[in-house]
Amino acid sequence: MTDHIGTAPVRDGLHGGGRRRELAAATVGSVVESFDWNLYAVLAPYFAADLFGHGKGGVNGVLAAYATFAVGFVARPVGSYLIGRLSDTRGRRLALSLGMAVIAVASLGLAALPGQRSIGVWAAVLAVVVRVVQGLAFGGEAPSVAAYVTETAPPRHRFAFSSVSYGGIILGSLLSFGVLTALIRTLGKSGLENGGWRWGFLVAALLGLGAVWVRRAAPESEEFHRARARQRPGGRPPFLRTLREHRRSVFTVFLNTLGGTVGYYFALTYLPQYAAAYHVIDKETAASFMTVVLAVVLVTMLLTGAAADRFGLLPVARIGFWLPVPAVPVLLAGLRGGWLSFQLVAVLLGMLVATVLGTLNVFTGLLFPTEVRAVGLGVVNAATIAAFGGSFPLLAEWLGDHHRLGLIPFYVTVCTAGPAVGLLTAMRVPSFAAAVQEAEAGIQRTPGSA
Incomplete structure (x- = not known):
C-alpha cells in the first residue's frame, strides 16, 4: 500500500517493545480523555448546586451544569485545528503529550474550584473557563490518537489496534462510573453533594499526569517522518482546500461520528436518567x-476489531453499522413499556454502539492522507461531536423538562443510521477502497493469520 492510505509496512506483528509502547501511548490517553470528560457528566447532578446554585427563573442547577458540559464541546473544533496542525507539522507524539498535560491541569483546576458559597457567581464562570480549556485539549486528542494508530498499527492487526485504542474510551467511562459508585458507597449522596465530588476530579488529574509520562516514551510515527521528508516548503494545503479536496472523506467522518457520538452519549451516559424518567x-x-x-461494551469492541482483521472490514461493518437502525426503536419501546428490563436493554444498546466504535479510529484515519490526517479528521470529528454529542445531555434534559422525552428514540435512531450511510460513502473514496480491498485480498491469501 501507499503512504496515502496509512499503511505501516516496515514492521508487523503484535510483538516488540515499540509496538507495545505505541499502543499504550494511544490507549492510555483515550482512557484519561474519556474518564475526565464523562466524569463531569455523571457527577453533574451532585456538584450542580455547589458550582451553579439552584438556579433562577426556572433554570435548575443541573441544566446549567449540562449547558457547561455542552460549552466544553464548542471549543473542541478549535482545539482540533490548533493541535491537529501541530500534530501534522511537528509530530504525533508532541501533540499527544501536550494535549494530555493540559487535560490533567484542567482536571486539577476543577477539583480545587471554590463553590458559590465562597466566590458567588465566579464559581460558575471559572467552571466554564476550565471546560473550554479542556475542550481545546480534547479536540486535539482524538484525531491525534486516530492518526497515530492508523500509522503505527501492523497491517494484519490494524483493527485490533483500533479497537484497543478506542477501547480506552470505554475503559475510561467504566472507570468514571466505578469512581461514582465508590464515592456513593463511601460518602453517600449527601457527601457527594457537599464536596465529595472533588475527589473524582483529583483522581482524573493524577491519571492524566501518568498518561503524560507514558507518552513521553512512545516513538514517533515512522510514516509521519516519511511524509514530512517528502513535503516541500510551503506545500501544505490550506485547511479549507483540504476539506474541499477530501469532501467525501469529510462527509463520511461526519456520518460515522454522528452515529457514534449520539449512540455513545445516549446508551452509555444518559440512559440511566432516561430510564429513571x-x-x-x-x-x-x-x-x-x-x-x-461498559465491561460488555469493551469486550464487544475487542471482538469486533479482531473479527474485522480476520474476516475483513466490510462483512463486519455491514452487520454492525446497519443493525442499530431497526434495533434501537424496538429496545427503547420495550424499556418504556416494561416488557424489557433496563439491564437487558442497556447491555444490548451498548453492544450495538460497540460494533461501530470498534473500528472507528482506523476506519476514519484511512480516509485522509498523512500530511493532513489529524487536522482533516479532527475538525470534522470535533465539530460533529460538539453539535450532536456534547449537546445531547442538554437536549435530553430540556425535552424532559418540557414533557417531550418521547422524541428521543426517533432522534437517536436517525443519528445511528449515519455509519450505515457512511460506509457506502467511504467505498467511493479511492484510497479507502484500495486499502480495504488490499487488506481483504491479504486475508484470502493467508487465512487464519489474525
Missing part, C-alpha cells in the same frame, strides 16, 4: 449497573 429504575441503581454494561 419513565420510573423503570432509580438513577443510582441504573448508574451502578453501567459498570457491567
Whole structure:
C-alpha cells in the first residue's frame, strides 16, 4: 500500500517493545480523555448546586451544569485545528503529550474550584473557563490518537489496534462510573453533594499526569517522518482546500461520528436518567449497573476489531453499522413499556454502539492522507461531536423538562443510521477502497493469520 492510505509496512506483528509502547501511548490517553470528560457528566447532578446554585427563573442547577458540559464541546473544533496542525507539522507524539498535560491541569483546576458559597457567581464562570480549556485539549486528542494508530498499527492487526485504542474510551467511562459508585458507597449522596465530588476530579488529574509520562516514551510515527521528508516548503494545503479536496472523506467522518457520538452519549451516559424518567429504575441503581454494561461494551469492541482483521472490514461493518437502525426503536419501546428490563436493554444498546466504535479510529484515519490526517479528521470529528454529542445531555434534559422525552428514540435512531450511510460513502473514496480491498485480498491469501 501507499503512504496515502496509512499503511505501516516496515514492521508487523503484535510483538516488540515499540509496538507495545505505541499502543499504550494511544490507549492510555483515550482512557484519561474519556474518564475526565464523562466524569463531569455523571457527577453533574451532585456538584450542580455547589458550582451553579439552584438556579433562577426556572433554570435548575443541573441544566446549567449540562449547558457547561455542552460549552466544553464548542471549543473542541478549535482545539482540533490548533493541535491537529501541530500534530501534522511537528509530530504525533508532541501533540499527544501536550494535549494530555493540559487535560490533567484542567482536571486539577476543577477539583480545587471554590463553590458559590465562597466566590458567588465566579464559581460558575471559572467552571466554564476550565471546560473550554479542556475542550481545546480534547479536540486535539482524538484525531491525534486516530492518526497515530492508523500509522503505527501492523497491517494484519490494524483493527485490533483500533479497537484497543478506542477501547480506552470505554475503559475510561467504566472507570468514571466505578469512581461514582465508590464515592456513593463511601460518602453517600449527601457527601457527594457537599464536596465529595472533588475527589473524582483529583483522581482524573493524577491519571492524566501518568498518561503524560507514558507518552513521553512512545516513538514517533515512522510514516509521519516519511511524509514530512517528502513535503516541500510551503506545500501544505490550506485547511479549507483540504476539506474541499477530501469532501467525501469529510462527509463520511461526519456520518460515522454522528452515529457514534449520539449512540455513545445516549446508551452509555444518559440512559440511566432516561430510564429513571419513565420510573423503570432509580438513577443510582441504573448508574451502578453501567459498570457491567461498559465491561460488555469493551469486550464487544475487542471482538469486533479482531473479527474485522480476520474476516475483513466490510462483512463486519455491514452487520454492525446497519443493525442499530431497526434495533434501537424496538429496545427503547420495550424499556418504556416494561416488557424489557433496563439491564437487558442497556447491555444490548451498548453492544450495538460497540460494533461501530470498534473500528472507528482506523476506519476514519484511512480516509485522509498523512500530511493532513489529524487536522482533516479532527475538525470534522470535533465539530460533529460538539453539535450532536456534547449537546445531547442538554437536549435530553430540556425535552424532559418540557414533557417531550418521547422524541428521543426517533432522534437517536436517525443519528445511528449515519455509519450505515457512511460506509457506502467511504467505498467511493479511492484510497479507502484500495486499502480495504488490499487488506481483504491479504486475508484470502493467508487465512487464519489474525
